[in-house]
Amino acid sequence: MVKPSRSYRVFQGVNGVVLTLVVLVTLYPFANIVSRSFSGERQIRAGEVTLWPKGFNLTTYKIVFQDSMFWRNYGNTVFYTVVSTAVAMILTTCYAYVLSKKNLKGRGVLVGVAVFTMFFTGGLIPNYILVTELGLKNSVWAIALPNAISVFNLLVMKAFFESLPTELEEAAQIDGLSTYGILLRIVLPLSKAVVATMVLFYTVSFWNSWFSAFLYMDHSDLMPVTVYLRNLIAGATGAGNAGAGTAEMSQVGASIQAVTIVLTALPIICVYPFVQRYFVSGVMLGAVKG
């Protein structure tokens, strides 16, 4: 093995330092948010909180946790995210797999239909009327169905499927697998990387989304936690809000944004490390011997 040249080692050193700095700069705001969420009101208002919590205080967490509506809405978020992601994955995978077949007639039209929606939408009110007339309002389907296929994700998946060697599928066909068998038993197991990525993309976007729920849900006990927290921020920090002023509300006003960010980001942060290992796309190495 060739010994790395001196200049290369210097480069590696500099690279390491620069990247570490970038990581620190990226992490700092988040660390700050976390410590703010645990800090006392006076310290936050005086701008004293940097990396570690000062004047440790859990009032805001307590207030948020004690509200039964918070848990209910948190449960809604989990439910909406799981159902929506499942629906989205099934539909996107099927669509992308079909589109990846070069011999499919009318493939251009099918791609065109999808891409068209990237540039043009029906607009807010027509969408609202459509969803309402279909009777989807106040149900999980109002969130899951209209957002089921993200065209960007679809195209990424299609590209991935296209990169799979056709010989594999031909071999499977000769061995007697049906179309669905090929998809489920050959293609998907080889596509863990892209499937994991898509699941993550969809999960994050459904987890963070609030607008469709806000639009299509008429009762606060159907809202996801994002809407709940959004409203809490508006109430705690809005000018001239009535009802603040007790010691608790004042503390809530100071740290609510930080608490909110921590609470909504936490589950995604917990899930991420487990999904991340699939991102390494080395699955295909040695699959075909030619």
Add this chain to the structure above:
Amino acid sequence: MKNTGELSRRQILAAAGFIGLAALTGCGSGDDGGDSKDLSKKQNGAMKEYQAGQQFKASKALSFSMLHNDNPVYPLKTSWLFWKEVTKRTGVTIKPVDVPLADYEKKRSVLIGAGDAPFLIPKTYHPSEVAFVSSGAILPVSEYVHLMPNFQDKVKKWRLEPELDSIRQSDGKYYLLPGLHERPKAGYSLSFRTDILDKHGLTLPNTWDEVYDVLKALKAEYPDKYPWTDRWSTNTPFPCGALFMYLGQAYGVKAGWTYDNISFDTKAQKFVFTATQDAYRQMVEYLRKIVAEKLLDPESFTQQDDQAVQKLLAEKSYVISANPQELVQNYRYNLGKQVKGSKIEMVPVPLGPAGPVLLSGIRLENGVMISSKALKSADFVAMMQFVDWLWYSDEGQKFCKWGVEGVTYTEADGKYRLEPGISLMGSDPDAPKDLQKDYGFFNGVFTYGGSWELVSSNFSPDEKKFQDVMSQRKELPVDPAHPLQSFEQEQATLWDTPLKDTVIQNTLQFVLGKRPMSEWDAFVAELKAKNLQQFVDLHNKAYERYRKENG
């Protein structure tokens, strides 16, 4: 054959066009409410002889849908005593559609646009109802106020006709049932750290000249600080919206939150452009002097409210804009925790060249829009009577605000006292129950306006002192009605925004000293290049026309 099994592009286009056409015509139809003036078939549940001061009670059980602005401070509960008591007293069940406060306007627009709006749409601030007028989705309520004796009674008793005229559209009708105030209620003014003033032998100022003197004296004591930092600069096109509002009031001009491109000149009996009046220029010069001498923090015009308050709490500044709630619940409360012996007080709006005046138009509040669909309902008359009772009768207003006598409050000689164990906005921190959170009264959706006695019944001592002085001041006359026709409105909107932007940008540049006052004429010329004259003429034309047609 060429086209077997496949549609040609032309066929697809034709089909799409046909579907589009069908959808369009579909939207247009369905407007068969019969003669809208004939209300004889819409009397279901209504009272035959309903009069002002009388308890409304539907003759059969009814229910009406209503958009509910869900305030996170007191989130909606179906168990509220309010809902039950409304039904008990009136026989009407309100069916709330719950919308988070943070995005209330957005959802309201979508619901109205999609034709899916509830019958009652409260918490609407003029002029946001204007956007819905041309669609016909909102009822021109002025045609039906004869069903509302309490509303009419209060308009007459408190002489609110000019105010109502000011919200009329070009068809001479108004589309919003506004909240009605007997007396104007001022909201904002300057607050001072009185302990600091005392320490240096200063007194609270009464006029803007005295404000300048006090600031100057504070600057002499603390040369490296800005004595005054200000807020309410975000979420508004006009930064320091509150400050400009009450400073403008002292000069008799509309500025800040109340800025409007046109103002009525009572002497000349015509509309003029607001920012080119002499008084506006004087106001700008006054503030320019304050900023130039480093008495007002220049960041005031860009910073977040929190930053401004933090400067106050960290004693980097001693003066800030306030309203009675912020004064007590935010500044005083937080200062008390951070600075020992601190005192902060709000002064009545300092007097300026215009003398002791109040800007006009503040006797109307946000109010209720009614969906046009309601008119087609057989319950229409009963619904109007119900709205009249709940929002406009003395009894209804008292009920919405304080609740049920003997359960939530007691009243003696016009003084309201909450029952023990009930708190309102932190009045009794140890109380197990809260009037808003647990009973649903004092809800911003239902509670606003009313007689001075009722409005002032919950003032804190600070607010009472402030309001007592302010209510002695004279209200400037309301701008006369000058509704634009829809094509004029479109034209006016096109001119309005660039003019407003230019005014706001340049007001700030002059105030911050980035543009010399000698360029004021150049600024006026820039406005003229942006159709100032045509814009003013358009409004004057509408004014003349309305005067001719309606006397």
